[in-house]
Amino acid sequence: MSVKNQITIAEIARQLEVSKTLVSLVVNGKGDKHNISESTQKKVWNKVKELNYKPNSVARSLRTGKTQSIGLIVADIANPFYARLARIIEDYLRPFGYHLVISSSDETAENEVNLIDTMIEHQVDGLIIASTQKDSEKFQELQSKNYPFVLIDRYINDIQTNYVGVDNYSGAYSMTKELLKSGYDKVYYLSVTPDYLSTIKERERGYLDALSEIQPLIRKVDFNAPHKDLENIIKEIMNADIHKPVLFSSNNHVAKACLRIIRAYGIKIPEDIALVSFDDIELFEFSDPPIAAISQPIDRMGRFAADVLLKQLSGKTQYPVKHILKTTLVNRKSF
């Protein structure tokens, strides 16, 4: 059952009749710095290969206080947005010797706090979090302990932290303007509950500001069970015989639910009702018709976040650092 015959530095030292220190130094590439002779170093390396020695990083971590691991906490790793983000971050971090511990908070603030605590117990060197917290309490605690972390996608009010995200406000603003320009003046904005997330609030603000004189039409949808709410909203719109109605979904999850309902009812996009969404996903490109959306630069977000954390870990920069990236409007024939 248990793993046997683990070769340690002590075993190498014993066989070579040198000290553990010597072996440690060589293995960690500090041989030259300590003027250890070529021949001794070679001897060590040969033994390392012969015995297939692998350092025990747990022991090293206990000693150095560094685990070379980064915690990534997102709402749901199965969500393509976060999955892609995870992949980008992993690729960026690996060359620096870090690996990722990934967990999903399931959009629950309490779960998230538990995950953060667990990860800290496991001594991850830093945290990247797409947070679902309502307030800044937990992050204040992290800051007071000097724990390196960067918020991604969503920020939290009342606290200055590292943050990488997109300009949700102007994304929603420009999409709304685009709709108005195309003659849509009944723009139904589909927000979600719970609605305290910064992304959701900013998008709604962008929508409202773009409307200016026009009557806002905000509808709230239960994020975890959007179907029923959406069915009512869509029925309401269709029955009221509105001229050129358009649904502006605040995220891809709700937009997919819209598509299902619209298809089930045999409603035509964009003739009967138009549909656009925040957060572009591959599916929108292939759906019938393709759905216009606000695309987020996921790759750049991920790299920036990883980079900010890395810099903080190496003590190289001032904090906090904020990166707000621009979104892109992907125009497709859904409106």
Add this chain to the structure above:
Amino acid sequence: MSVKNQITIAEIARQLEVSKTLVSLVVNGKGDKHNISESTQKKVWNKVKELNYKPNSVARSLRTGKTQSIGLIVADIANPFYARLARIIEDYLRPFGYHLVISSSDETAENEVNLIDTMIEHQVDGLIIASTQKDSEKFQELQSKNYPFVLIDRYINDIQTNYVGVDNYSGAYSMTKELLKSGYDKVYYLSVTPDYLSTIKERERGYLDALSEIQPLIRKVDFNAPHKDLENIIKEIMNADIHKPVLFSSNNHVAKACLRIIRAYGIKIPEDIALVSFDDIELFEFSDPPIAAISQPIDRMGRFAADVLLKQLSGKTQYPVKHILKTTLVNRKSF
């Protein structure tokens, strides 16, 4: 920069004027077993709360040899199939106190070996791997070291290991039969290179066996750059003016590439050319038209894999364990 004021068991012991042993016992719930008085235990717990003590699991791991972490290695965590799998496995494992270290091998055998080594250095308690290895060498090594692992999705020849996957053969077989039944006798099977993966081979075998008398039409596509190959194949078919041609894609990635090309050329599915795929993804439900596919029971796969590993970790069962799950044919109007 560094994290300060970490409370240790020694600090609690000092303040309470008891031994570290005592504190450790209580904190690990072994107080009663060692007949430690109620009042002493209470004292310890109060102090733990007062100082907000969190055990250092790295130290614990060094001592116990267990890290409570499981490594998950897949081809690409951004692939919806693996992302979903990761989520399921994480949820299954968390209640047992395990967390997941996730890495993507990018379909490269060498990367995968490096990831396995790194994870072992970091002392993960077990490994779940959707392997891209050509041979069983690495896994023989793991077995000889008694390292617990389970292969998922893809198996490796010439070695008996824990394995959880689907019946790729019968999935492809039944899809092919279904196509024949619908009058398609020009079934182009789109395989991928590299083609040594068990999933790919089994699917091809299922396709071939189902054809019986009919002429097989296998085309190989470069997995990492399918576009060019597919363009040639599709052109070839369209130019040859075949009666009722159908493309059977061996995976979702290639099917998406087909969709892009078919759309770009203005070709109609299923009138001009039909299209079906192995491995159902959400996108197929929404595309125009929806694409029929062989759906894999990802959730069950993930849970089984996690369960098998857990059982091995607790030394509860005989090895190896194999679970081959049934696929489902999702019939949509693409043929």
Add this chain to the structure above:
DNA sequence: GTGAAAGCGCTAACAG
């Protein structure tokens, strides 16, 4: 009922 002490495998002063 409780504690002393050893040690997991490694790194880093410090010594010579």
Add this chain to the structure above:
DNA sequence: CTGTTAGCGCTTTCAC
């Protein structure tokens, strides 16, 4: 150039 020593924070045998 190389070695001795002292822990990192925790668990666990053994002893009282």
